[in-house]
Amino acid sequence: xxxxxxxxxxxxxxxxxxxxxxxxxxxxxxxxxxxxxxxxxxxxxxxxxxxxxxxxxxxxxxxxxxxxxxxxxxxxxxxxxxxxxxxxxxxxxxxxxxxxxxxxxxx
Numbered sequence: 489x490x491x492x493x494x495x496x497x498x499x500x501x502x503x504x505x506x507x508x509x510x511x512x513x514x515x516x517x518x519x520x521x522x523x524x525x526x527x528x529x530x531x532x533x534x535x536x537x538x539x540x541x542x543x544x545x546x547x548x549x550x551x552x553x554x555x556x557x558x559x560x561x562x563x564x565x566x567x568x569x570x571x572x573x574x575x576x577x578x579x580x581x582x583x584x585x586x587x588x589x590x591x592x593x594x595x
Contacts, residue, residue: 497521497576503569512570513540513549522554522574527566534573535560 496519501512516523516537524534538559539550547564 495576495579496572497574497579499572501570501572503567506564509564509567509570510542510547513537513542513564513567516540516549516570516572519572519576520578521572521576523551524569524571524573525551525562525567526569526571527562528568529566533560533562 496515501508501515503509503512517540519537521536522534523537524532525537526532533551533553534555535551535553537549537551541548542564548561549564550559550561553560
């Protein structure tokens, strides 16, 4: 990873308020690795978050859980924790990182 790249890998987002949950959910959608959601009922769901809808009465996110074949919809009001638990698959794969590697190889 270059100095200019930033990874959320292994980061546990603060989720003390619903606004913090929304912010963490927005970052989870952009993350290219697994996310672990801790729900208020104690359940944990780990998988790939691919959709967030905050423009409805019951904001939610959609996740492909690692232990199921179908997507799961999770209401944001039920989320009490968001952890960026999987490897960040996008680290080092930016255009800038590619260009820096090529320049090093040519030097």
